[in-house]
Amino acid sequence: MTRLTRRALGAIFFAAAFMSSSAFAAEPLKELKIGYQKTGLPVVARQQKVIEKAIAPATVKWVEFTAGPPLVEALNVGSIDVGWVGDAPPIFGQSAGSAIVYVAALASNGAGEAVFVKPESAIQSLADLKGKKVGVGKGTSAHNLLIAALEKAKLGFDEITPVYLSPADAAAAFASDKIDAWAVWDPFFAIAETRYKPRVLALSSEVLNVKTYFIANRDFAAAQPAAVTTTVTALGEAAKWANANKDKVAEALHEVTGVPLDAQILAANRSVFSVEPITPEIIAHQQETADRFAKLKLIPNAIKISDAVWTAPTN
Incomplete structure (x- = not known):
């Protein structure tokens, strides 16, 4: 272009x-x-x-x-x-x-949107999300990132359990370990980084155009x-x-x-x-x-x- x-x-x-x-x-x-x-x-x-x-x-x-x-x-x-x-x-x-x-x-959103887990999580890659609960806002850009990232990892969207939550509710669920991973954009991603130093599984900039x-x-x-x-x-x-x-x-x-x-x-x-x-x-x-x-x-x-x-x- x-x-x-x-x-x-x-x-x-x-x-x-x-x-x-x-x-x-x-x-x-x-x-x-x-x-x-x-x-x-x-x-x-x-x-x-x-x-x-x-x-x-x-x-x-x-x-x-x-x-x-x-x-x-x-x-x-x-x-x-x-x-x-x-x-x-x-x-x-x-x-x-x-x-x-x-x-x-x-x-x-580029590098400011990600799918991530807490650093102590046993989940090491996108493939490890199989059967796991992932918090995400339905119909948001993070929803698209999650789907595209799973496709790249050869994992179907139906092989995870999406938990549709607003950013505030997802933050609470992530803090209390009610979800295994979270897909979200800045500043919520940045807030999570400052609090947890999470393991990033995928960035929007790596997956989507x-x-x-x-x-x-x-x-x-x-x-x-x-x-x-x-x-x-x-x-x-x-x-x-x-x-x-x-x-x-x-x-x-x-x-x-x-x-x-x-x-x-x-x-x-x-x-x-x-x-x-x-x-x-x-x-x-x-x-x-x-x-x-x-x-x-x-x-x-x-x-x-x-x-x-x-x-x-x-x-």
């Missing part, structure tokens, strides 16, 4: 915003509701207030979620307008008929295209700042989320910050993930990812 420079990417989004605002007489935006999680680029953007500055005089309301699936549901019902999720949540949402669209691709996504409520994107493209451009500015100020990113994440600084330092140091257009290659990789879930009958309907990719209007 040919990577666009930040300047070129910004020009594309700004041009789209200009054309959208001039061609469509949308009602003036009064408030933008953004869903975010405890780490990642949107948190940096919130701390830097780049979106607030970009869409003024409209205001911004930030709504925190513990995982992607409830964020997607909030988008579906219009409780929020845009939000950031991993690769799997929009697939589950689209399959269930959620009114969501892909707006931009952000960097993957995926992105995370900035997505929007379909009706909101249609009614407020300029707000969507302006927000994405502002995220690009936050990414530029984050990559140039890695030493300050952890403090920014800690300030917004309250997650312990040592865990956010771990998360920040292995993070990559980027904003990219949704390309055919990105769509193809996301389609592979959707097909994987459909094959295992984990989603109600097979889907075509390209049907949910939003394009800013140009005339």
Whole structure:
């Protein structure tokens, strides 16, 4: 895939915003509701207030979620307008008929998402997970990592016992040994590292070629295209700042989320910050993930990812 420079990417989004605002007489935006999680680029953007500055005089309301699936549901019902999720949540949402669209691709969780066990565990490899209980959020990016990692180890998903838990509940289950392994993303993975020094069985960066996504409520994107493209451009500015100020990113994440600084330092140091257009290659990789879930009958309907990719209007 040919990577666009930040300047070129910004020009594309700004041009789209200009054309959208001039061609469509949308009602003036009064408030933008953004869903975010405890780490990642949107948190940096919130701390830097780049979106607030970009869409003024409209205001911004930030709504925190513990995982992607409830964020997607909030988008579906219009409780929020845009939000950031991993690769799997929009697939589950689209399959269930959620009114969501892909707006931009952000960097993957990469080295910040893993399947791991406690250091004293007898489990030494993915193959040893056969018959074991693995905590994971259903429909999350970690769910996809777990499935793909097991495939790589020649172990069927039906050969383990998935225990579907929110990150907070999984953390408690992991602490009390009610699950044998845990698949999760930062900062929860980083928190576990600081507490347990776990044995990592698989990292997302070793198994998958995926992105995370900035997505929007379909009706909101249609009614407020300029707000969507302006927000994405502002995220690009936050990414530029984050990559140039890695030493300050952890403090920014800690300030917004309250997650312990040592865990956010771990998360920040292995993070990559980027904003990219949704390309055919990105769509193809996301389609592979959707097909994987459909094959295992984990989603109600097979889907075509390209049907949910939003394009800013140009005339």
